[in-house]
Amino acid sequence: MESSQTLLKLTAELQKLPGIGRKTAERLVYFLLKSGDEQVKKLAQALDELSEKVILCRECGGITETDPCPVCSSEKRDRSLILVVEQPLDIAIFERTKNYNGLYHVLMGTLSPLNGIGPDDLRIGKLMGRLEKGDVKEVIIATNPTMDGEATALYISKKLKGIDVKTSRIARGVPVGSDLEFVDEITLMKSLEGRLAI
Amino acid sequence: MPLYKDEAIILRHYDLGDADRIISFFARRYGRMRAVAKGSRKLKSRFAGRLEPFHVISITFFGRENAELFKLSGAEIIRAHPSLSDNLEKFYRACYLNEAVETGLREGDPNGAAFHAVAQTLQRLADSSSPMEREWITRFFDVKFLSALGYRPSMGHCAVCRKEWPGNGNPVFDPARGGLVCRACGGKQNNVISLSSGAVKFLNRITSTGFDKAARLKPSPQLMDEISRTVIAFRNARLQTVFRTEQLLHSSLKE
Numbered sequence: 410m411e412s413s414q415t416l417l418k419l420t421a422e423l424q425k426l427p428g429i430g431r432k433t434a435e436r437l438v439y440f441l442l443k444s445g446d447e448q449v450k451k452l453a454q455a456l457d458e459l460s461e462k463v464i465l466c467r468e469c470g471g472i473t474e475t476d477p478c479p480v481c482s483s484e485k486r487d488r489s490l491i492l493v494v495e496q497p498l499d500i501a502i503f504e505r506t507k508n509y510n511g512l513y514h515v516l517m518g519t520l521s522p523l524n525g526i527g528p529d530d531l532r533i534g535k536l537m538g539r540l541e542k543g544d545v546k547e548v549i550i551a552t553n554p555t556m557d558g559e560a561t562a563l564y565i566s567k568k569l570k571g572i573d574v575k576t577s578r579i580a581r582g583v584p585v586g587s588d589l590e591f592v593d594e595i596t597l598m599k600s601l602e603g604r605l606a607i
Numbered sequence: 608m609p610l611y612k613d614e615a616i617i618l619r620h621y622d623l624g625d626a627d628r629i630i631s632f633f634a635r636r637y638g639r640m641r642a643v644a645k646g647s648r649k650l651k652s653r654f655a656g657r658l659e660p661f662h663v664i665s666i667t668f669f670g671r672e673n674a675e676l677f678k679l680s681g682a683e684i685i686r687a688h689p690s691l692s693d694n695l696e697k698f699y700r701a702c703y704l705n706e707a708v709e710t711g712l713r714e715g716d717p718n719g720a721a722f723h724a725v726a727q728t729l730q731r732l733a734d735s736s737s738p739m740e741r742e743w744i745t746r747f748f749d750v751k752f753l754s755a756l757g758y759r760p761s762m763g764h765c766a767v768c769r770k771e772w773p774g775n776g777n778p779v780f781d782p783a784r785g786g787l788v789c790r791a792c793g794g795k796q797n798n799v800i801s802l803s804s805g806a807v808k809f810l811n812r813i814t815s816t817g818f819d820k821a822a823r824l825k826p827s828p829q830l831m832d833e834i835s836r837t838v839i840a841f842r843n844a845r846l847q848t849v850f851r852t853e854q855l856l857h858s859s860l861k862e
Contacts (some may be wrong), residue, residue, distance in 0.1 A: 427622075427624070428623065428624035428625065520855075522698075522699055522702035522703075522706070522851060522852040522855045522856075523618075523619050523660075523702055523705060523706055523709070523851070523852065524851075525851040525855075527854075527855045527858065528859075555659060556659045556660045556661065556691070556692050556698070557660075559692035560692050560695060560698045563692065563693065563694075563695055563698075564695060567695070584650045584651060586651075587650075587651055591651075591653060592656075593655065593656035593657050593684060594656075594684050594687060595656050595659070595684070595687050595689055596655075596656045598689065
């Protein structure tokens with residue numbers, strides 16, 4: 410039996426999403442078909458609103474419905490601190506800790522020479538522009554502890570050398586609740602380098 | 608399904624789904640391959656920290672014979688090079704090695720000599736102390752890597768008529784024809800590179816010297832310039848590609 414063009418079109422669109430293959434896309438389509446009109450309309454409306462209302466903050470690059478975003482426009486945030494992250498999603502991860510009260514800056518990626526991504530493809534110029542205003546005293550670089558993330562942190566720290574601002578990198582080490590037996594050599598080495606007095 | 612165990616260099620990784628990664632690696636006996644590392648992005652994954660680019664690891668993977676994508680079952684670090692991310696120039700050059708592997712070798716084509724060239728060069732880059740030394744290490748790698756692919760530059764005799772060098776007149780290198788060419792064979796064409804006799808001798812030594820002795824060869828800045836120009840032209844003629852990592856390296860050196 411031939412599938413309807415509408416089903417094929419939706420399956421093809423869903424397949425474009427990360428982590429979704431043909432089978433998963435088909436399962437999602439049939440789930441939507443079974444779940445009735447109301448569910449489908451709610452999903453369509455949510456998708457519509459996503460493209461209409463959700464934007465990137467012109468200051469930090471985070472996901473927001475207001476520009477600047479609530480973090481950038483808040484009077485309660487510490488404006489002398491900027492935490493540099495790779496992706497907008499990373500902001501939510503730090504916000505969940507409820508332990509950071511500064512501002513954010515999203516790079517929209519990392520240096521990735523093998524993928525042709527260089528410094529000009531990241532929001533590093535925008536970060537430098539924010540620092541020129543002179544309110545910021547410290548930049549905390551929180552890129553992932555991968556080879557690309559480390560190189561990006563190194564690049565930013567070099568760029569900030571000539572500016573009167575403290576540059577720091579989030580600590581790397583043994584995860585809470587883990588067992589030393591299963592920690593890799595590099596992480597252990599970094600944890601020794603970054604050890605703290607108690 | 609057969610289980611494979613080998614020594615491998617991690618080339619790069621891509622995110623897959625919520626917590627998985629596809630790892631692209633270059634194995635000594637099996638060549639360039641890809642495998643899924645399930646859960647490797649999770650903090651407490653047994654793969655965490657072991658699958659970063661440039662790590663030399665002991666790898667275990669399984670899958671159907673001739674599969675395009677294998678499944679990773681084990682990874683232990685043999686040699687890591689953390690200093691490659693402490694210096695941007697080192698980082699870009701190490702990325703260049705990985706791009707060369709991805710450009711020059713098809714998936715599943717084993718090449719022990721190319722593996723040796725990459726592994727040795729990563730170690731030398733990690734230990735290097737100056738930009739000049741790193742340029743020399745990279746160009747030495749080019750010659751060894753291209754030789755491993757079957758593109759050894761012809762330095763002892765004319766690349767066309769095979770007459771033994773020295774030929775008549777100044778030595779000229781023709782990148783397209785793969786080495787020195789004598790005057791009779793068209794050594795006066797526009798796309799050839801004039802070389803000093805010192806550069807010819809040096810390039811000749813590179814082709815016959817192993818990695819163990821490479822550190823003892825120390826070209827002067829002028830000689831290095833000649834060697835870089837010649838080797839890069841030869842590589843471009845053979846591989847016919849623009850290296851993205853090299854473009855980024857050049858712009859970072861200008862900064």
